[in-house]
Amino acid sequence: MKKPVKKDIKKPNHIMGFIAADHRGYALKEYLKEKFPLIDLGTFDCEKKVDYPDYSKKLCRYVLKEKSFGILICGSGIGMSIAANRNKKIRAALCHTVKDAEMTRLHNDANVLVLSGDFTKPKDASLIAKKFFDTKFSDETRHKNRIRKLDR
Numbered sequence: 688m689k690k691p692v693k694k695d696i697k698k699p700n701h702i703m704g705f706i707a708a709d710h711r712g713y714a715l716k717e718y719l720k721e722k723f724p725l726i727d728l729g730t731f732d733c734e735k736k737v738d739y740p741d742y743s744k745k746l747c748r749y750v751l752k753e754k755s756f757g758i759l760i761c762g763s764g765i766g767m768s769i770a771a772n773r774n775k776k777i778r779a780a781l782c783h784t785v786k787d788a789e790m791t792r793l794h795n796d797a798n799v800l801v802l803s804g805d806f807t808k809p810k811d812a813s814l815i816a817k818k819f820f821d822t823k824f825s826d827e828t829r830h831k832n833r834i835r836k837l838d839r
Contacts, residue, residue, distance in 0.1 A: 702724050702725070702726060702755075703723050703724055703725055703755075703756060703820050704725055704726070704750065704755045704756035704757050704758065704820075705725060705726045705727075705728055705746050705749045705750060705753075705755060705756075705757045705758070706719060706720060706723075706725040706726070706727055706728065706746075706757065706758045706759075706760075707727070707728040707729055707730075707742040707743070707745060707746040707757070707758075707759055707760075708729075708730060708742060708759065708760035708761065708804065709730060709736075709737050709738070709739040709742055709760075709761045709762070709766075709767075709804075710730055710732070710733055710734070710735065710736050710737055711760075711761055711762035711804045711805060712759075712760025712761045712762065712767075712802070712803075712804035713730055713732075713733035713760075713804070714733065714804065715760050715802060715804045715807065715809060715812055716758075716760050716804075718809040718812065718813075719758060719760075719809075719812060719813065719816060722813050722816070723816060723817075723820070725758065726749070728742065728745050728746050728749065729742055729745070730742060739759075739761040739766045739767050739770060740766075740770040742759070742767075743759055743767050743770035743771045744770065744774075746759055746771070746799070747771055747774040747777050747799070750777065750798055750799060751774070751776055751777065755798075756798055756799070756800070756819070756820065757798065757799045757800070758799070758800045758801075758802065758816060759771055759779065759799055759800070759801045759802070760801070760802045760803070760804045761801075761803075761804060762803065762804055762805045763803050763805060763806070764781040764801045764802055764803035764804075764806075764807075765781065767779070767781075767801045768780070768781045768801045771799050771801065775838060776798075776838060777798060777799055778791075778795050778796060778797045778798055778799065778834070778837065779797065779798075779799035779800075779801050780795060780797040780799070780800065780801060781801040781802075781803070782800055782801065782802065782815050782819065783803070783806070783807065783815075784815065785814050785815055785818045787815070788800065788815045788816070788818040788819040788822065789818050789819075789822050791819070792818075792819055792822035792823065792824060793822060793823075793824065793825045793830075794825065794830050794833075795830070795833075795834065796824040796830070796834055797819075800815070800816060800819045802815065802816075
């Protein structure tokens with residue numbers, strides 16, 4: 688008889704990127720830090736209300752400087768998405784499913800994953816993040832051309 692396949696995500700040994708959240712995304716951020724080697728940029732307190740644009744701006748600076756990836760989390764994910772996408776060369780995508788994460792990496796070469804702290808279950812967030820980190824950009828000319836248009 689076959690042993691059941693364990694679907695738990697193993698933590699890689701190398702840094703995968705950065706993570707930041709506001710107070711409503713704090714719990715999910717803490718959970719994901721246990722699953723992935725991410726540099727935590729805050730918030731470091733779930734009790735104190737903070738403004739999501741501050742954490743989005745901070746994470747985007749690091750992602751661009753280090754040519755890395757990031758995860759942003761707020762209550763709905765919408766505020767972080769809007770704030771992050773105001774930065775040139777940042778392509779932040781709010782993902783609710785593993786398929787969303789796969790497609791945004793394949794077609795949009797997204798470098799920031801945005802999650803909802805209120806509506807995304809921790810286990811689902813782990814699977815979404817894993818797919819985001821594991822999926823490579825398709826490098827197709829049509830997708831590269833579309834991305835170039837975003838930066839104009």
